[in-house]
Amino acid sequence: MIGDDPALRSAYRLCRDRTRRQDPAEYALIQLVPVALRPACWALWAAANTIDDLADDRTASAGERAARVRRWIDALERELTTGTSPDPVRRALVDTAARWRLDLSGLHHAMTEVAVDAHGRRFADWSGWRAWGRGNLLPWFEQVRDLFDRAGVPVALRLDRQESYERFLDGMRLADILTDLSADLAQGDLLLPAEALDRCPGAEEDLTALRWSPAVAGLVAHLTDLGRQWVTQPSLTRGMHPGPATVLAAMADLLLAQLDAVDAAGPALLRARPRPALLTTARLLAPARARAALAWSLTPVPAPPARRPAPHLPAVHPRPLRRPAFRSPPPHPSGERPPRIPVERMPTHVAVIMDGNGRWAQRHGLPRHEGHRAGAAAVRDVVHGALEIGLRHLTLYAFSTENWKRDPEETGAILDLLRQETRAYPFEDLDVRMRWHGRADNLPQDLVDLLDMRERSTRDRTGLTVTTCVNYGGRDEIARTAAALARRARSGRLDPDLIGEQDFAEHLPRPDMPDVDLLWRTGNEQRTSNFLPWQAAYAELHFTPDHWPDVDRRDLWRAITEYTHRQRRHGAAGPAPHEPATAPREGA
Numbered sequence: 001m002i003g004d005d006p007a008l009r010s011a012y013r014l015c016r017d018r019t020r021r022q023d024p025a026e027y028a029l030i031q032l033v034p035v036a037l038r039p040a041c042w043a044l045w046a047a048a049n050t051i052d053d054l055a056d057d058r059t060a061s062a063g064e065r066a067a068r069v070r071r072w073i074d075a076l077e078r079e080l081t082t083g084t085s086p087d088p089v090r091r092a093l094v095d096t097a098a099r100w101r102l103d104l105s106g107l108h109h110a111m112t113e114v115a116v117d118a119h120g121r122r123f124a125d126w127s128g129w130r131a132w133g134r135g136n137l138l139p140w141f142e143q144v145r146d147l148f149d150r151a152g153v154p155v156a157l158r159l160d161r162q163e164s165y166e167r168f169l170d171g172m173r174l175a176d177i178l179t180d181l182s183a184d185l186a187q188g189d190l191l192l193p194a195e196a197l198d199r200c201p202g203a204e205e206d207l208t209a210l211r212w213s214p215a216v217a218g219l220v221a222h223l224t225d226l227g228r229q230w231v232t233q234p235s236l237t238r239g240m241h242p243g244p245a246t247v248l249a250a251m252a253d254l255l256l257a258q259l260d261a262v263d264a265a266g267p268a269l270l271r272a273r274p275r276p277a278l279l280t281t282a283r284l285l286a287p288a289r290a291r292a293a294l295a296w297s298l299t300p301v302p303a304p305p306a307r308r309p310a311p312h313l314p315a316v317h318p319r320p321l322r323r324p325a326f327r328s329p330p331p332h333p334s335g336e337r338p339p340r341i342p343v344e345r346m347p348t349h350v351a352v353i354m355d356g357n358g359r360w361a362q363r364h365g366l367p368r369h370e371g372h373r374a375g376a377a378a379v380r381d382v383v384h385g386a387l388e389i390g391l392r393h394l395t396l397y398a399f400s401t402e403n404w405k406r407d408p409e410e411t412g413a414i415l416d417l418l419r420q421e422t423r424a425y426p427f428e429d430l431d432v433r434m435r436w437h438g439r440a441d442n443l444p445q446d447l448v449d450l451l452d453m454r455e456r457s458t459r460d461r462t463g464l465t466v467t468t469c470v471n472y473g474g475r476d477e478i479a480r481t482a483a484a485l486a487r488r489a490r491s492g493r494l495d496p497d498l499i500g501e502q503d504f505a506e507h508l509p510r511p512d513m514p515d516v517d518l519l520w521r522t523g524n525e526q527r528t529s530n531f532l533p534w535q536a537a538y539a540e541l542h543f544t545p546d547h548w549p550d551v552d553r554r555d556l557w558r559a560i561t562e563y564t565h566r567q568r569r570h571g572a573a574g575p576a577p578h579e580p581a582t583a584p585r586e587g588a
């Protein structure tokens, strides 16, 4: 089926043997798919694990490990256009991509994130953990789905089941992390969110010291319980072709057995990877094999098509091969165009306190929630204006930790509006990357899932980043960051005497958010109200009298134009080094 090329046959054999040796459960699952598809599955599995191993190899420094991952990806990118590789895993993957016409560009982000993993990861809460885990796993599963599609077995997944599917993958990721706990801890990694660790005080410290304690036992029991809930998604396979449905059901059974093994391991969990007994897995797999054989006998999958010539091979990168052509934002109804701002004068990050919705509603004799609805329309226009003027980051204060003090009817209306705007997503055709920032814990789970989903679906966009702050409070963010630093210090991985500003910045829940250049508040109030106190420490302040619903993109352009006349010194005596000496000079 692979043809007569001995090097290619041996490349696929190597992928198969690596899968069988490193992950017997995964190997057994691949045995449930038709023979024609197995080599492609081995190649995908071996590729994902090869780059994980490169990132984990502690004989090298973190920088070197990250560089090795990037070199591996770069080589793959080149080889996808030449059609072959000297490396056996990539050789099999390149062949798989060509044979099944898979577009591997969807893997680019997941693979490059592994290079970031090499430097270690910390998660403040489940939301951040989920975003990381899903970003890492989903694209590989999407390739397998595409593979089935190409083979004529569409793995139809109803859109309303997407959330169960992603939860299922969360369960898989959690089971993996618990299984690999001893290996990760030996390398100084703990891939669990602080939110989970904090439930069992002392557990993180004990884990880091490889000490089994009641706190650790409580944490493991809690996590295995969560894992079981996530893995159990009975609606997931309803209506699906019986072949892939059998594979997914067997995967769920194996994960449940794996979680049982984690639970049963006790203190041994900190010394070695627990595995379910062979008899247990054999009992689970025997009926799955029978069901899979029957399912595939009803839908035979033909041998893969012939290899296509190299010049037509899909590339893993650059992404523009797949990136949709984005629309330009619609112009403002007045026809007004954005002012030209010299690039060196353009702020990178504008943050907005959208104040005055309630007063706007009152002035129009409307209930407060109508003010927020009108505010959402203003948001759309301002985002269009931000794109037109070429702004890189726009951050909007939509709901603060203090807003819970309002009437539940009003808070409910604001959260509903956020749901609607996130679901409808008016910026679909525009180059807008959506992110959100705030505490997930006391927000409705469906809203958190929607915000996370929108973040994932737009994460590869490179134009304007719009960050919506929901259930956000600046002091809360600072307290959480301090807690993250304290945890790291307690675990012995950070010396408290050496903590500096950079350490603090790196432990913020959104460490990659740039400093705010311009903080703009509407609604005739002159306060910053607990909004981004760390990031806006040196921001230029801009206060305007209009209520937010009366604002449009032209107000943003005016705010930016005015900003270009400010002289920013960041505490220095003269002009800041990056600013031209001819800049108009105003007070510091």
Ligand code: FPP
Binding pocket: 354, 355, 356, 357, 358, 359, 360, 372, 373, 375, 376, 379, 396, 397, 398, 399, 400, 403, 414, 417, 418, 421, 468, 523, 548
């Ligand atoms: C402050 O005005 C505004 C809010 C608390 C909510 C802001 C929310 C939106 C504009 C809704 C949509 C947002 C997005 C990102 C789609 P206020 O109610 O405090 O006004 P007041 O000071 O006049 O009472």
